[in-house]
Amino acid sequence: MEWTTVDLGNCSVLRALDVIGKQWAMAVLREAFNDVRRFEDLQQHLGVSRSVLSRRLNEMVDDGLLDRVPYREGAGRERYEYLPTEKAWGLYPVMVGLMQWGDRYLADSDGPPVRLVDRRSGRPVVAAVVTDDSEVCAPSDVAVLPGGSLRTRPTGD
Amino acid sequence: MEWTTVDLGNCSVLRALDVIGKQWAMAVLREAFNDVRRFEDLQQHLGVSRSVLSRRLNEMVDDGLLDRVPYREGAGRERYEYLPTEKAWGLYPVMVGLMQWGDRYLADSDGPPVRLVDRRSGRPVVAAVVTDDSEVCAPSDVAVLPGGSLRTRPTGD
Numbered sequence: 357m358e359w360t361t362v363d364l365g366n367c368s369v370l371r372a373l374d375v376i377g378k379q380w381a382m383a384v385l386r387e388a389f390n391d392v393r394r395f396e397d398l399q400q401h402l403g404v405s406r407s408v409l410s411r412r413l414n415e416m417v418d419d420g421l422l423d424r425v426p427y428r429e430g431a432g433r434e435r436y437e438y439l440p441t442e443k444a445w446g447l448y449p450v451m452v453g454l455m456q457w458g459d460r461y462l463a464d465s466d467g468p469p470v471r472l473v474d475r476r477s478g479r480p481v482v483a484a485v486v487t488d489d490s491e492v493c494a495p496s497d498v499a500v501l502p503g504g505s506l507r508t509r510p511t512g513d
Numbered sequence: 514m515e516w517t518t519v520d521l522g523n524c525s526v527l528r529a530l531d532v533i534g535k536q537w538a539m540a541v542l543r544e545a546f547n548d549v550r551r552f553e554d555l556q557q558h559l560g561v562s563r564s565v566l567s568r569r570l571n572e573m574v575d576d577g578l579l580d581r582v583p584y585r586e587g588a589g590r591e592r593y594e595y596l597p598t599e600k601a602w603g604l605y606p607v608m609v610g611l612m613q614w615g616d617r618y619l620a621d622s623d624g625p626p627v628r629l630v631d632r633r634s635g636r637p638v639v640a641a642v643v644t645d646d647s648e649v650c651a652p653s654d655v656a657v658l659p660g661g662s663l664r665t666r667p668t669g670d
Contacts, residue, residue: 359547368615453607458525
């Protein structure tokens with residue numbers, strides 16, 4: 357097939373980037389994939405204002421990337437957490453691919469912040485193109501370990 | 514490891530998006546991955562002005578994504594083509610992942626424009642997270658076939 361004969365008006369790559377090319381959307385998904393899903397926790401870890409975060413989360417709910425779910429701790433008032441949808445998890449290979457590419461070409465000299473391994477075998481995982489009958493790692497199979505340059509924030513202050 | 518203790522200042526995902534979040538950079542890479550690498554061909558297929566394309570290609574050369582290589586056809590004057598670097602090919606799984614996600618969630622009702630298969634086995638390929646000892650498909654192993662909604666442009670006019 358001649359590539360130049362393909363009509364690009366419906367290019368799936370560019371449509372996808374339209375949704376996730378915004379850095380903040382991927383930053384929120386990165387948090388949500390790592391179990392940071394409550395409004396207060398997201399706000400603290402992302403370091404944005406309540407109003408900005410609220411607007412962004414609403415946009416991601418509208419895009420079908422997050423489900424807004426109420427929770428209540430003890431006798432406290434109702435709050436919300438944001439769970440990644442199946443559509444969001446569909447971006448997991450893209451997230452890992454972006455991470456490994458950034459690790460390789462854009463990381464600080466002291467190495468990447470985290471590394472990913474398969475919980476079952478302990479082997480490093482990679483995002484790759486494989487045939488559809490290959491054995492793949494589900495997000496729940498992947499553990500996040502400190503990388504070469506893990507800098508933890510001081511706690512308890 | 515507690516995710517919220519990770520310092521996000523050096524997040525590889527966001528650094529990567531900083532480079533490839535621009536839709537046009539991924540559009541150019543999509544072309545270059547599909548052997549559309551000459552200035553004239555890129556201009557025609559992307560439908561942008563010479564000056565805009567020239568500026569974008571220069572930026573991608575500066576980012577280490579493209580190598581600018583002279584060529585000459587017959588007695589014609591020297592022209593340039595833009596070859597993807599190893600760094601650019603490192604984004605191949607991301608490109609395929611974006612494409613399959615866009616195909617699944619954002620395609621027109623008549624289906625995605627193209628589909629990718631492994632040349633050796635004929636099986637569909639997917640971008641996935643796998644252990645680093647998995648058998649993967651190199652870009653040269655992957656054939657681009659018409660998808661459900663291939664709309665070719667009229668030729669010869």
